[in-house]
Amino acid sequence: MKISVAVFFGCRSVEHEVSIISAVQAMRAMNREKYDVTPVYVTKDGIMFTSKAMFEIESFRDIDKLLKMSEEVTLIRKADGVFMHPINKKAFKKVKDLKIDLAFPIVHGTNCEDGTIAGYFEFLGLPYIGCDIISAAVGMDKAVFKDVLKSAGLPVLDCVRFTSREYMTNSEAVLSNIKEKVGFPLIVKPVNLGSSVGISKVKDQSELDEAIRLAASFADKILAERAVENLREINCSVLGDIDECTASVLEEPIMHDEILSYKDKYEGGSKSEASKGMASLGRKIPAEIPDDLAQKIRDISCKIFKAIGASGVVRIDYLLDDKTKEVYANEINTIPGSLAFYLWEASDIKYRDMIDKLVDTAFHRERKRKNLKFTIDTNILSGVSFGSKGSKGSKF
Ligand SMILES: Nc1ncnc2c1ncn2[C@@H]1O[C@H](COP(=O)(O)OP(=O)(O)O)[C@@H](O)[C@H]1O
Ligand SMILES: [Mg+2]
Structure with missing residues (x-):
């Protein structure tokens, strides 16, 4: 039987549009023989919609029009799992609740990538791809990220x-x-x-x-x-979980200014490249740096991944002083633009195989969790009462 995967994207974030591009790319890459894919677009107001039209990037040119032909949905927990439920049952009489086996969040930025969406799935008890609440939250706060790395002896700027x-x-x-x-x-x-x-x-x-x-x-x-001088920026993706992870080949994004800008990142310096998202960025892959430095960065990347307890696919961005060869971890993107698929393709892993790995990792976490105890088999409430004097008479 196919696995029912709901892909979540959009959300209340400054990176809303970039997330749409990343998600449509990923849905196109997913193996349809293995997965039944359902797009769930979350508007900037936080309302969830689904529609088959969401598999096409062109549908997002006019979002008002797209939403008119989409169904508003929510997720509900039932005894036998989590279901996607149409809000307006009257308008879509024939539409049934759809069982979801796995959530695939492809969201970037605050109010989603920062652990918020992981918390939503945790609360529902829905298995999901990627970082859990704490690792996502650590990854989103640049100051806390520095603290965690510093305490693990990993290189960051004060x-x-x-x-x-x-x-x-x-x-x-x-x-x-x-x-x-x-x-x-x-x-x-x-x-x-x-x-x-x-x-x-x-x-x-x-x-x-x-x-x-x-x-x-x-x-x-x-x-x-x-500010790091003689700056070169080097990025590395890591795939896996805290038990086992692999670092990708490195990339060096090309800057058009002193700071790698939004335009550099998503428009490849020009508007026509915008639909490719992070994959449009001018870059050198592999980064042209000495092999021993590249290996050092890959090793640090796996240590960072484990230090924050990450899962899924992340991209860690470094600042390199080209003169001193000192390298500092600058930030981690726990759901990177384009899911960094271009770095995995350069590492001989096809996008569709990378997604299979993400799915396996998510279910592996779920199996590990099932072996943990979340409740204890006692019922301290079985003989409880507040007595006639209200709470005064009870032990509580
Ligand atoms: N300490 C620094 N020294 C030099 N350049 C920096 C430094 N921090 C950030 N930058 C520049 O600013 C860009 C954006 O900063 P970053 O911390 O990566 O924020 P964002 O989360 O917005 O990507 C970097 O890609 C780099 O070009
Ligand atoms: Mg950055």
Whole structure:
């Protein structure tokens, strides 16, 4: 029997459109002899819809039109599993609840990739592909990610962190702390966004206030860290789980500016490439760096994957100082753009085989969990009562 897989994408995130591209690419790559695939598009308002038209990227040119021909759905838990349930039963009388065996979230950014969607599936008891709540949340918060890596002895840049309120109420203290502990040139960024949104390079003090205000317009928590000089960026994907994982060949994305921008990432520098998502980025694969450095980065990548307890496919991005050859882990994308399939194809793993591996890993986690005890067979409530004096008379 085929496995019923629901692919979730969109969501309330600045990377909504990129997620649509990543998801449509993945659905096209999935082996239809093994999987019954159901697209579940989550609007920017958080409403879920499904439609066969969602297999085609062209359908998303006019989202209002697409939604008119789609069904609004929700997930419900029943005794025999989790089902996709049409909200408006009257309009779709013949539509039955559809059993879902596995959720495949292909969402990027806050309110979804950050552990939110993993929590939704956990609550329903629906097996899902990818990182669990804690690893996804650690991956989304750049400051917490640094803490976890530092405690595991893995290379990250130190930073100064503060809230937008701290800055607004006591900017002098924040500014002097940054100047003393970080120095110029530096980078200011929100701790939990993506796609280079709200990030600035600051050359001297005169640019600092504007950079902080920009970051504060996107997020409450902000960090400042040293800007790596002679910068080259190197990315590595990791596939598997904490028991067993593999690192891909490395890529070097090509920047058009000092900071790898949203346009560089998703439009390949030009609008016509936009529909390819992360796969459109100008890049060198494999990255042209010495073999021993490449191997070192691959080893660190597997250690990072295990340190945060990741699962599925991730992409870890590094900052390399080309002069000193020092390398720092910059961030982890726990659901990377295009699922980093182009790095696996370059590592001789076809996209469809990579998805099979993701499915196997998800069910492996599910089997491991089934062997764990989540409830205990006692019923402390069997003889309980509050007595006639209310709660005073009971042990509780
Ligand atoms: N410490 C740094 N030194 C130099 N450049 C940086 C530094 N941090 C970020 N950048 C530049 O900014 C880009 C975006 O930053 P990143 O932390 O990757 O945020 P995002 O989550 O938005 O991708 C990076 O790809 C890099 O070009
Ligand atoms: Mg980045």
